[in-house]
Amino acid sequence: MTKIAVAKGDGIGPEIMEAVLSVFEAAKVPLTYEFVDMGKWVFDKGYSNGMTPEAQQSIESLGILFKGPMETPKGKGVKSVNVTARKTWNTYANKRVFQTLHGVDTVFSKAGIPIDITVVRENIEDTYGGIEHMITHDVALSRRFITRPGSMQVIKYAFEMASKNGAKRITCGHKANIMKLTDGLFLECFYEVAKDYPDLKADDVIVDDLCMKLVTRPDLFDTVVLTNLQGDIVSDLCAGLVGGLGFAPSANIGDHICIFEAVHGTAPDIAGKNIANPTALLLSGLAMLRHLGLMESAAMIENALLYTLEQGVHTGDFGTKGTASVNTTDFSKAITANFGKTPAHGAKPMLPNKPITPTTFKLDKNPMIFSKDEDGVKIVGVDLFIESTEQPSIVAEKALKQTGDLFKLVTISNRGTQVWPKGSVFTNLVEQYCCRFESVGETAVTQTDIMALYKRIAEDFKVCSTELLNVFGDKKGYSLAQGQ
Numbered sequence: 106m107t108k109i110a111v112a113k114g115d116g117i118g119p120e121i122m123e124a125v126l127s128v129f130e131a132a133k134v135p136l137t138y139e140f141v142d143m144g145k146w147v148f149d150k151g152y153s154n155g156m157t158p159e160a161q162q163s164i165e166s167l168g169i170l171f172k173g174p175m176e177t178p179k180g181k182g183v184k185s186v187n188v189t190a191r192k193t194w195n196t197y198a199n200k201r202v203f204q205t206l207h208g209v210d211t212v213f214s215k216a217g218i219p220i221d222i223t224v225v226r227e228n229i230e231d232t233y234g235g236i237e238h239m240i241t242h243d244v245a246l247s248r249r250f251i252t253r254p255g256s257m258q259v260i261k262y263a264f265e266m267a268s269k270n271g272a273k274r275i276t277c278g279h280k281a282n283i284m285k286l287t288d289g290l291f292l293e294c295f296y297e298v299a300k301d302y303p304d305l306k307a308d309d310v311i312v313d314d315l316c317m318k319l320v321t322r323p324d325l326f327d328t329v330v331l332t333n334l335q336g337d338i339v340s341d342l343c344a345g346l347v348g349g350l351g352f353a354p355s356a357n358i359g360d361h362i363c364i365f366e367a368v369h370g371t372a373p374d375i376a377g378k379n380i381a382n383p384t385a386l387l388l389s390g391l392a393m394l395r396h397l398g399l400m401e402s403a404a405m406i407e408n409a410l411l412y413t414l415e416q417g418v419h420t421g422d423f424g425t426k427g428t429a430s431v432n433t434t435d436f437s438k439a440i441t442a443n444f445g446k447t448p449a450h451g452a453k454p455m456l457p458n459k460p461i462t463p464t465t466f467k468l469d470k471n472p473m474i475f476s477k478d479e480d481g482v483k484i485v486g487v488d489l490f491i492e493s494t495e496q497p498s499i500v501a502e503k504a505l506k507q508t509g510d511l512f513k514l515v516t517i518s519n520r521g522t523q524v525w526p527k528g529s530v531f532t533n534l535v536e537q538y539c540c541r542f543e544s545v546g547e548t549a550v551t552q553t554d555i556m557a558l559y560k561r562i563a564e565d566f567k568v569c570s571t572e573l574l575n576v577f578g579d580k581k582g583y584s585l586a587q588g589q
């Protein structure tokens with residue numbers, strides 16, 4: 106039998122995991138489990154990444170982690186173990202399926218509007234890098250990385266999955282109208298991959314408009330792919346459309362390791378009471394069974410779950426007010442009692458189980474993913490972020506004295522808005538300016554030239570941060586300041 110790693114998690118985690126594994130056991134799912142130590146109590150024992158080295162070793166050799174929700178201790182300077190796990194093992198695609206479930210009343214189910222949306226969220230990059238600095242007393246900076254290979258990985262996965270599932274439409278949600286380089290790169294990758302799938306209607310919607318459209322006409326959407334933070338928000342919005350977090354499963358897909366978990370957290374308000382809804386974790390478990398090829402087991406359990414929901418059996422977080430709710434254990438017992446029953450809506454075909462291919466991968470070095478720079482790059486200047494409480498004209502006067510022969514000062518901005526050479530006295534200023542120096546005639550300069558400029562500017566100001574101005578072929582690799 107195939108062995109997978111299981112981490113029960115914190116809060117309601119152990120209760121719902123027990124419920125789900127009891128359903129698997131009753132269904133004779135051919136899996137065995139290695140329970141691994143991850144979560145809050147592991148942080149408390151002094152493991153700063155929230156998992157023991159033995160847990161890491163087991164997961165890396167087994168390749169599949171089925172996990173309950175885990176709490177990140179607040180204010181201890183530690184990072185979320187959930188995010189660490191996704192990033193460490195490069196589970197670059199977070200797939201979340203949101204479907205109308207009969208028996209789970211929502212405004213849409215009552216209006217007869219069916220929902221079947223799959224959100225694929227990029228899972229590694231974006232502001233979830235958590236690379237943040239206080240660069241002055243007043244100014245915090247978060248770095249948002251969107252990379253070409255990272256975007257290509259998740260977008261290729263989304264197209265391949267959509268095409269295999271017979272999807273009619275795939276939509277890229279983004280904010281490329283504002284974040285022209287980061288979201289612009291993601292969108293560019295989306296249309297690049299779309300060329301390989303001519304039968305799939307590929308389009309894009311700006312993320313705020315997407316939110317509005319999802320709540321007004323969710324039935325128009327099929328597969329939606331987004332960057333990490335926007336995907337996080339949009340997928341919770343979609344969970345709300347189908348009845349809440351209790352029904353939102355998630356699969357974190359990578360080339361080597363995959364993690365299956367519910368979207369929701371540890372629900373500390375109801376933990377230990379045996380009243381949590383195990384459906385989201387069960388649906389995540391069913392995605393895992395299908396990923397492993399256990400089609401028949403997954404269909405049998407899912408049909409029993411759908412039948413149970415149709416019968417009006419419910420935990421306290423959903424369902425008809427007039428019908429008494431059942432606890433977590435009894436909800437799972439009701440599912441096992443309905444094995445073999447067929448739901449009236451959305452019955453899953455009983456496809457045969459496929460043989461499970463053992464995970465044979467072994468890596469001895471970190472995979473490097475990069476695309477070739479065909480055009481070549483040249484440095485044509487630098488943005489120096491400096492600390493100052495002086496007026497823009499004074500900052501400019503000092504900076505202009507230090508440009509030397511190679512550079513010209515082209516603009517000074519404050520929080521992204523140009524304040525010199527033109528600007529408005531109505532623009533509020535914070536104690537940090539960005540001074541943009543470009544090379545005279547846009548000729549290539551060296552890092553040594555930049556460092557010499559840095560040194561001269563540092564005589565008058567504290568330089569908090571720097572970014573090179575790169576040009577790739579004839580494409581500028583930097584944005585303009587607002588008003589420039």
Ligand code: NAI
Nearest residue numbers: 174175176177187350351368369370371372375381382422
């Ligand atoms: P949460 O999802 O735990 O709870 C939000 C609300 O939904 C609460 O009212 C809760 O009772 C309810 N709820 C959630 N799951 C439910 C279920 N299965 N059945 C019935 N009701 C349910 O979100 P919150 O409160 O923001 O986070 C609590 C903790 O969980 C935090 O420490 C957070 O870091 C962690 N978390 C972990 C995640 C993971 O392990 N993947 C994901 C999200 C949060």
